[in-house]
Amino acid sequence: MSRTLYGAYVVLWIFSLVECKVPEVRVTCIFSEDCILPCSFTPNDGDVNIKWYQQDVLILSLQPAGQSLIDDKVRLFSDNVSKGNASLLVKQVDTRSKGRYKCVVNTVTRTYVIATVEAPISTIFINTDPSGLIRCSTKEVYPAPVVQWSTKPSLPPAVLQPITRMTSGGKGLFTVESVLKQQNNSLDHIYVCNIISKYGTQTWTASLKLKEMSSSEGQDLIIPCRAPKDLLSFSLVWTFTTVNKTTDVLEYDSRTHKSSRSWDHADLEEENALKGDVSLNLQKPVGSEHSGIYTCALSGAKTRHLIRTRVVFTSSRQGKDFLKYNLWMLGIVAGLIVLLAITLVIKKYRAKLKRNQENAEEDAEMQRMNPDKTLEEPQAGSTLMTEPSGSHS
Incomplete structure (x- = not known):
């Protein structure tokens, strides 16, 4: 192998090492916001040529003759180029902005930038x-x-x-x-x-x-709701839903300790709210108007907690009818129990009579089967009685 060819291989090997040492930077860009892809170099007094590539496609070129933009969404910080700043500004990032970028200054690759795009x-x-x-x-x-x-x-x-x-x-x-x-x-x-x-x-x-709850019409009711212990600050909204219609009932902010309500007969206990207990107090609810679903929605940093309670209010008329119905049912059940007891006693009595009758019939049958034995027993008895009399004479 000639020295010239050997030297060429050495040069190529050195360049490969240089290429391998090009730094790689990872940048996360936020969707619809501007994003900066970093690149720097050591400035000198000569002309500066800067090229940016995305996926090996040229998107910007800066030469002494001027700046050439292939993509109108990218810019250089022109005032800082003379200071060695070749960073790229990507404006209004979208999903197409992601990928692998390459910054080349005076034909030398200075950095690779792996840009990811995130809409949080x-x-x-x-x-x-x-x-x-x-x-x-x-x-x-x-x-x-x-x-x-x-x-x-x-x-x-x-x-x-x-x-x-x-x-x-x-x-x-x-x-x-x-x-x-x-x-x-x-x-x-x-x-x-x-x-x-x-x-x-x-x-x-x-x-x-x-959750589910029931109560009587006109009776004050507390619908429970408590914030999780790890939820230090939160906003609260109580809503009421019935027949696919949702109405705001009350709002509360734990940071300002201020509340506002849309229902005059619904409120919170302020002292309890400071401790995270934001249960809703309903005063004298009307059954037909206030039966439905009450939702306690707690919102904090990256979190949302819902407690949904179905509440049914029964009117006093319904309560009386319900009591009357229960008394009727109780009477019917008691009557059935008495009837069943009488039936069992009658069955037991009839069974006993039947057994006695069967026993009597069995005794009569035995007597009919042994008539001679019944007659012999008195004759034997009379013989025993007359024998002493005969011997005495």
Whole structure:
């Protein structure tokens, strides 16, 4: 091998080492916001040529003759180029902005940038529908997140079997909805839904507790609701739902300790609210107007908790009718019990008479079968009585 060829191999090997040492930077860009992809170099007095590539496609070129933009969404910080700053500004990031970028200065690759795009989770919803399904959802998220269900007390994942659907809109963002069927013992469990971003940077939690209550019309009632211990600050909204119509009842903010109400006959105990007890006090409810579903919705940082209570108020008239009905039923049951007891006594008496009759018939039958034995016994007796008399004479 000639020295010239050997030297060429050495040069190529050195260049390969240099190429391998090019730094790689990872940047997470937020959807619809501007994002900076870093690149720097050592400035000199000569001309500077800068080129940026995305997926090996040229998107920007800066030469002494001027700046050439292939993509109108990218810019250089022109005032800082002379200071060695070749960073790229990507404006109004969208899902197409993700990928591998390369910064080249004066034909030398300075850095690789791996850009990921994320539309963070901004809200979470949890609710029920008339068919008995529990729905957990979020919208305008990128990339598609992960949805996890659990219960308190815990149930095996195989029992829950949720169905999760993800649909992509025009901007490439995802709407996510996960549906779970209520268990037979739904009132015994709290349903918990976690939505986790693909990169694990966020976890949003929603929970739902179902309850039922009943009370008499006109009697004051407390519908319980307590914030979780780890929820230090929250906003509260009490709502009332009946016949597919939802009405706001009361709002409260734990940070300002201020509340506002839409119902004059509904309020909170302020001292209890400071301790996280935000139970709703209803004064003199009317059965036909106030029977329905009361929802306590607690919202905090990346969390939402719902306690949904179905309340039924019975009127005083209904209460009297119900008592009257119960007395009638009690009388009927008592009558049936007495009738059953009499029937058993009669059956027992008849069975005893039948046994006595059968015994009498058996005795008569035995007498008919042994008539001679019955007659012999007196004759033998008379013989024994006359023998002493004969011997005495």
